[in-house]
Amino acid sequence: MSSIKKGIPFIDQHDENGMWGKYGGNFIGETLKKPVEDLTKAFEKLRNDKGFLDELEYYRKNYIGRPTPFLELPALTKHWGGAKIVVKHEAQAYSGSHKINNAIVHAMIAVATNKKEICGDTGAGYAGSALAIAASLFGLKAKIFMGTHDMERQKIQVFRMRSLGAEVIPCHQGSKTLVEAVSSCIRYYTANCDRVHMCVGSCVSSTIWVKICAWAQSIIGKEMEEQMIDMFGKIPEKLSIVCAIGGGSSSYGTYSSFIDKDHVKLIGVEAGGPEGKKNGADSLSRGTIGILHGSKSLLLQDRNGMVSNTTSISAGLDYPSNSPLHSHLKDLGRLSVMSVSDEEVLESFKLVSRLTGLQPSLEPCHSFAATAKLAPRLSKDSVIATNCCGNALKDMDILAERLKLD
Amino acid sequence: MQTRIKKNFDILSKLKESTVIPFVSGGDPDVKQSTEILKSFAKNGARILECGFNWNAPVSDGDPIQNSSYRALKNGAYIEKVFEIIKEFRKDYKEQAIILMGYYNVCLKFGENNFLKECKNVGVDGLIISDLPFPENIPFVIKCRNIGISFVQLIAPTTSNERIAKINEYADEMVYYISMLGVTGSALKNSPEDIQKKYLEIKKLCSGNKRTVIGFGITQNVIKKFKNVDGLVVGSQICKTIEKSIENGQNSAVVEVSKLYKTLLNEL
Numbered sequence: 001m002s003s004i005k006k007g008i009p010f011i012d013q014h015d016e017n018g019m020w021g022k023y024g025g026n027f028i029g030e031t032l033k034k035p036v037e038d039l040t041k042a043f044e045k046l047r048n049d050k051g052f053l054d055e056l057e058y059y060r061k062n063y064i065g066r067p068t069p070f071l072e073l074p075a076l077t078k079h080w081g082g083a084k085i086v087v088k089h090e091a092q093a094y095s096g097s098h099k100i101n102n103a104i105v106h107a108m109i110a111v112a113t114n115k116k117e118i119c120g121d122t123g124a125g126y127a128g129s130a131l132a133i134a135a136s137l138f139g140l141k142a143k144i145f146m147g148t149h150d151m152e153r154q155k156i157q158v159f160r161m162r163s164l165g166a167e168v169i170p171c172h173q174g175s176k177t178l179v180e181a182v183s184s185c186i187r188y189y190t191a192n193c194d195r196v197h198m199c200v201g202s203c204v205s206s207t208i209w210v211k212i213c214a215w216a217q218s219i220i221g222k223e224m225e226e227q228m229i230d231m232f233g234k235i236p237e238k239l240s241i242v243c244a245i246g247g248g249s250s251s252y253g254t255y256s257s258f259i260d261k262d263h264v265k266l267i268g269v270e271a272g273g274p275e276g277k278k279n280g281a282d283s284l285s286r287g288t289i290g291i292l293h294g295s296k297s298l299l300l301q302d303r304n305g306m307v308s309n310t311t312s313i314s315a316g317l318d319y320p321s322n323s324p325l326h327s328h329l330k331d332l333g334r335l336s337v338m339s340v341s342d343e344e345v346l347e348s349f350k351l352v353s354r355l356t357g358l359q360p361s362l363e364p365c366h367s368f369a370a371t372a373k374l375a376p377r378l379s380k381d382s383v384i385a386t387n388c389c390g391n392a393l394k395d396m397d398i399l400a401e402r403l404k405l406d
Numbered sequence: 407m408q409t410r411i412k413k414n415f416d417i418l419s420k421l422k423e424s425t426v427i428p429f430v431s432g433g434d435p436d437v438k439q440s441t442e443i444l445k446s447f448a449k450n451g452a453r454i455l456e457c458g459f460n461w462n463a464p465v466s467d468g469d470p471i472q473n474s475s476y477r478a479l480k481n482g483a484y485i486e487k488v489f490e491i492i493k494e495f496r497k498d499y500k501e502q503a504i505i506l507m508g509y510y511n512v513c514l515k516f517g518e519n520n521f522l523k524e525c526k527n528v529g530v531d532g533l534i535i536s537d538l539p540f541p542e543n544i545p546f547v548i549k550c551r552n553i554g555i556s557f558v559q560l561i562a563p564t565t566s567n568e569r570i571a572k573i574n575e576y577a578d579e580m581v582y583y584i585s586m587l588g589v590t591g592s593a594l595k596n597s598p599e600d601i602q603k604k605y606l607e608i609k610k611l612c613s614g615n616k617r618t619v620i621g622f623g624i625t626q627n628v629i630k631k632f633k634n635v636d637g638l639v640v641g642s643q644i645c646k647t648i649e650k651s652i653e654n655g656q657n658s659a660v661v662e663v664s665k666l667y668k669t670l671l672n673e674l
Contacts, residue, residue: 029539030584031587035564173476174462187589191587193587290515305511306461
């Protein structure tokens with residue numbers, strides 16, 4: 001098994017077929033081979049282009065509002081009585097989540113490659129809203145694909161996308177969730193790849209989309225490394241980074257600057273779904289190697305190779321596979337994985353809200369739920385860093401129904 | 407190698423005839439009827455037939471084939487059932503060529519070697535794997551060649567001539583031209599004349615008397631407009647006909663589809 005090279009971004013440590021170890025690749029229809037090749041060339045050029053990078057820097061600072069804050073949450077540190085809890089408050093990025101980091105990059109690529117329209121998928125609606133925002137900013141037409149089940153449970157996001165002028169396309173097939181949204185988006189792109197750019201909101205799909213998303217989100221880790229050095233004078237000796245993993249965009253971004261720092265523990269938290277049901281979206285824990293949406297990764301599937309239906313309170317994590325990057329990091333022994341249940345997630349939302357005033361969305365509540373288990377077991381000189389990658393405004397209906405606080 | 411695919415194309419060439427390759431998802435509307443549908447195609451003159459092995463994330467397919475796959479899966483028509491369908495078909499029809507079409511994850515989960523062995527056992531002649539493009543497919547193509555199964559390479563409107571020449575090295579006796587940017591079941595986007603122009607280019611670039619068939623958007627209404635092509639694939643219209651027969655509640659899928667196939671051949 002290959003090992004992690006230092007000084008080279010992990011996203012670039014793939015072979016000539018775009019495989020990170022056993023994962024990744026381009027398992028796509030022939031029609032998309034050429035668009036993928038063109039996009040790969042364009043991206044490799046743009047990521048080294050000073051004009052592009054300066055413009056991106058401008059939007060990151062002035063539009064997204066970066067750097068996002070990094071702070072200690074002393075009440076949580078005290079409550080759990082072990083490791084010091086620090087958080088990258090990515091929900092402070094304009095739009096309410098980290099998804100805007102990727103959306104802006106994709107909109108800029110669309111402009112650079114002369115596309116007037118951008119299409120994308122969304123689960124929880126943050127990727128879709130962020131893309132709708134970026135499309136407005138750059139004068140692009142936007143088409144957002146969303147499962148009908150998710151449209152129902154994230155109604156406010158649907159309104160938000162529509163109010164931004166994006167067209168929301170309901171996907172009613174199969175699971176009616178993110179899987180179908182991505183499939184439908186790929187179908188639309190296949191039919192319109194000569195004039196439309198496709199944004200994938202997570203580090204999934206074939207190699208180039210994994211790379212663009214991971215590259216765009218790496219800003220989170222880059223900032224966090226600097227902010228940590230400001231806070232502690234160095235990267236803490238006993239540091240664990242705990243992040244929720246669905247399609248891997250926020251977790252990869254957060255890990256990115258720490259992957260080649262061997263002493264830093266990387267811990268991924270998957271959506272275990274309803275307590276005791278074993279139908280959660282924890283593909284790194286329970287999946288086997290398979291192909292979905294253009295790449296090989298660990299996949300929840302049955303013995304016939306059928307993609308499993310997953311269940312999670314969090315629409316953003318409700319996806320039966322994950323990023324090839326994460327599957328590979330797990331194979332390399334670099335990433336350890338745990339999962340938490342919907343019920344634990346609800347508890348952590350209550351606790352974090354009351355003790356810190358932060359209201360993480362259901363996705364990062366998974367990280368806090370896992371941190372609740374890990375922190376008490378760690379010594380006081382250790383640090384757990386997590387990413388509050390979205391705020392809970394979109395989840396208020398679900399939370400009100402489940403928590404029944406009145 | 408004198409495969410059934412080549413033999414049938416040679417017969418068609420001698421007769422100076424084109425052919426309509428019908429597609430049906432294995433197990434739609436149910437296992438028994440889809441076997442009968444395949445047999446009815448053969449009985450009505452189909453020389454080369456396509457049978458889908460179903461998957462539940464089919465990104466290259468539009469609604470008609472998606473719905474058809476989902477119906478088949480609801481009936482439990484996973485890959486093993488599809489193999490049984492072919493085995494049953496072969497009891498009555500030994501000369502026609504059968505091509506299985508589907509997605510790579512199903513082969514991967516079944517085990518590539520086991521999958522190919524089982525294909526050989528039941529009498530499958532060729533494979534179309536829509537999400538296993540060149541050059542990713544090279545190792546699989548070699549495995550297919552070793553066991554004597556044709557791998558049908560796909561060519562799309564976005565495929566450059568330079569790439570077609572490279573793909574040709576790993577193509578067997580038949581290549582499949584995707585007529586347009588899009589998924590199966592969409593309306594034809596390009597004019598039949600433009601499609602035929604590209605078809606002729608492909609014929610020129612794919613040396614060694616390879617046959618080229620055209621699929622995607624081919625229906626009863628457009629067949630007439632194609633002249634002197636090796637073959638045309640009709641799938642979605644067949645799946646829609648099955649769907650309609652289910653909606654009508656008349657259990658008449660076999661009759662309706664066989665009627666449609668006769669019409670398609672007459673339109674040629």
